Amino acid sequence: MINMEDVGLCIHRYSPAEQWILNNINLEVKKDEFVSVIGPNGAGKSSLLKLIAQEVKPSKGLAEFSYTPEDIGIIFQDPRHGTWEDLTVEENIRLSLYRRQDLKLDIPMRLKDFQLDLETKMNLPVHSLSGGQRQALNLLMATISHPKVLLLDEHTSALDPKTALAVMEMTAKICKNLGITTVMITHNLQFAAKYATRILVVRDGQITHDVSCQTTEKELYDLF
Amino acid sequence: MIGQIIHSTNLGLIYGLIALSVYLTFRILKFADLTLDGSFVLGGALCCLLIKAGMHPALAFSLPFFGGAIAGLCTALLHIQWKINEMLASILVMTMLYSVNLRIMGTPNISIFEAPNVYCANPIFINFAIVGAILLGLLVLFKSYLGLTIRAVGLNQKAAASYSILPAKYILFTVALSNGIAALAGSLLSQYQGFTDISMGFGTVITGLACLMMGEAFICRYTISKALTFCVLGSIIYRMLIQSALNLDGLGLQASDLKFITALFVIAAIVLPKMRRKK
Numbered sequence: 446m447i448n449m450e451d452v453g454l455c456i457h458r459y460s461p462a463e464q465w466i467l468n469n470i471n472l473e474v475k476k477d478e479f480v481s482v483i484g485p486n487g488a489g490k491s492s493l494l495k496l497i498a499q500e501v502k503p504s505k506g507l508a509e510f511s512y513t514p515e516d517i518g519i520i521f522q523d524p525r526h527g528t529w530e531d532l533t534v535e536e537n538i539r540l541s542l543y544r545r546q547d548l549k550l551d552i553p554m555r556l557k558d559f560q561l562d563l564e565t566k567m568n569l570p571v572h573s574l575s576g577g578q579r580q581a582l583n584l585l586m587a588t589i590s591h592p593k594v595l596l597l598d599e600h601t602s603a604l605d606p607k608t609a610l611a612v613m614e615m616t617a618k619i620c621k622n623l624g625i626t627t628v629m630i631t632h633n634l635q636f637a638a639k640y641a642t643r644i645l646v647v648r649d650g651q652i653t654h655d656v657s658c659q660t661t662e663k664e665l666y667d668l669f
Numbered sequence: 670m671i672g673q674i675i676h677s678t679n680l681g682l683i684y685g686l687i688a689l690s691v692y693l694t695f696r697i698l699k700f701a702d703l704t705l706d707g708s709f710v711l712g713g714a715l716c717c718l719l720i721k722a723g724m725h726p727a728l729a730f731s732l733p734f735f736g737g738a739i740a741g742l743c744t745a746l747l748h749i750q751w752k753i754n755e756m757l758a759s760i761l762v763m764t765m766l767y768s769v770n771l772r773i774m775g776t777p778n779i780s781i782f783e784a785p786n787v788y789c790a791n792p793i794f795i796n797f798a799i800v801g802a803i804l805l806g807l808l809v810l811f812k813s814y815l816g817l818t819i820r821a822v823g824l825n826q827k828a829a830a831s832y833s834i835l836p837a838k839y840i841l842f843t844v845a846l847s848n849g850i851a852a853l854a855g856s857l858l859s860q861y862q863g864f865t866d867i868s869m870g871f872g873t874v875i876t877g878l879a880c881l882m883m884g885e886a887f888i889c890r891y892t893i894s895k896a897l898t899f900c901v902l903g904s905i906i907y908r909m910l911i912q913s914a915l916n917l918d919g920l921g922l923q924a925s926d927l928k929f930i931t932a933l934f935v936i937a938a939i940v941l942p943k944m945r946r947k948k
Contacts, residue, residue, distance in 0.1 A: 526828065527831060529820075529824045530824070539817060540829075541832055543832045
C-alpha cells in the first residue's frame with residue numbers, strides 16, 4: 446500500500462529558515478495492517494501522516510502509494526474539523542458519501558455498528574452531540590464509503606478515558622471488518638500496544654523503532 | 670395610505686431578491702461579496718438597453734441574469750484563482766462595473782417610462798409571482814444534494830476537502846447565482862419605476878443585509894427554508910417600517926436619510942445581541 450525509500454520533508458527550502466522535519470524515512474505498509482505511530486510532540490508524526498495522505502510531496506526520496514487521495518478517510522483530533530456542526534447528523538452522513546453517491550447504503554443499518562446512540566440523533570445538528578458521539582460520527586463518515594486507507598490523527602485524545610476506549614474499540618472493529626489499512630497517530634501507549642499490528646516510534650523526524658504488536662506498553666514507554 | 674402600503678410591498682418584494690442574494694453569499698457561503706451593488710445596476714442598465722432595442726419585456730427582464738452572473742464569476746475567479754481577498758475582489762469588480770454600467774447606459778440615467786413592461790396586471794401580483802418563483806427555485810435548490818454541498822462548503826471548507834468536495838466550483842456557482850439574482854432585482858426595479866440610475870446601486874448590499882436581519886429576527890427554529898422565506902418577508906416588513914418612519918412628521922426624517930437609517934439598523938442588529946451577551 447505504502448512504500449517510502451529515503452524520504453525527507455523540508456520546509457522553507459533554499460531559505461535561511463530551511464528545516465528538515467522528516468529525514469531518512471524508510472517505510473513499507475502492507476494491506477490490512479494497523480500501524481500505530483507514537484513519539485513526542487514535534488517529532489514529525491503529523492508530517493508523516495500528511496505524506497501518507499498525499500497532502501504534501503516529499504522533498505527527497507521515493508514515495509509510492511497504491512491509492513489516490515480519494516481512497517483515504519481521515520479523522521482529526523478535534524471532531525469539529527471533520528464534520529459540519531450546523532448540519533444534522535443525517536446531512537453530514539449524506540455529505541460523506543459525496544464521492545460514492547451511487548452507493549446504496551442502509552444508513553440506519555450501518556449505524557447499528559456504532560455505539561453511543563447515534564441512530565436516535567439523525568435529525569439533530571452535530572453541535573448538539575457529545576464529544577464521543579461526534580467522534581463516532583466522524584468514524585462512520587470516514588469509513589462509510591469503504592476507503593482503502595484510514596488515517597487517524599490522535600482521534601481519541603480529546604475524549605474522556607471511557608469514551609476514548611469505546612471509540613477505539615469501534616475503530617479497531619470496523620477497520621478489521623472492512624479490511625481497511627490504518628495508520629494511527631496516538632499518545633496513548635495502551636491503545637498502541639493493544640490494537641496495532643505494528644508500532645512505529647518517530648523521534649527528531651526519523652523512524653527510530655519499528656516494532657511488532659507483541660511489544661508491551663512498558664516497553665513502548667521505554668522506546669518513547 | 671393603502672397606496673403607500675402597496676408601494677412598500679412592491680419595493681419589499683423587489684429588494685427581497687437582494688436579501689436572497691446577500692443571504693446566499695454572506696450567510697451560506699460566508700463570502701463577503703460587494704459586487705451586488707454593481708450587479709444590481711447592471712441588471713437595470715441591461716434591461717433598459719434591451720427594452721429600448723425592442724425586446725419583449727419578459728426577455729429583457731430575465732436576460733440580465735447572465736450579466737450579473739458573469740460579474741459574480743469575475744469576483745469569485747479573482748478570489749479563487751489569484752487568492753485576492755474576497756472583499757477586495759468584489760470591490761474591484763464593483764468599481765469596474767460602474768464604468769461598464771455607464772458604457773451600457775450612455776448617460777447616468779436612462780428612462781423607459783413609455784416602453785412596454787412586464788407589469789401587464791397589477792404590479793403586486795407580478796412581483797409576487799416573480800419573487801415567489803425565484804424563492805421556490807432556491808428552496809428546491811437547497812433541498813437538493815447540490816444545495817447541501819454548497820452549505821457544506823460555506824460551513825467547513827477543510828471538512829469538505831477531506832471528502833473530495835472541491836470548494837472552488839461551488840463558490841463560483843453560488844457567487845454567480847447570487848449576482849444573477851441581484852441583476853434580476855435591478856432589472857425588475859427598472860421596469861417597476863421606469864428608469865435606471867447609475868447611483869441606484871449604492872448601498873444595495875447594506876439594504877439587503879438590513880432586510881435579511883429583519884427577517885432573521887422573526888425566525889424561531891432556524892431552517893434553510895424558513896431563512897430564505899423570511900429574507901423576502903423581512904424585506905417587506907423593513908420597507909413598511911421605513912415608510913412608516915418617513916411618514917411620522919414628529920421624527921423629521923427625509924427620504925435622503927434612508928441610507929443612514931439602514932446602516933444604523935444593521936449596526937444595531939449586530940451590536941445589540943453582543944451587548945446583551947456581555948451582560
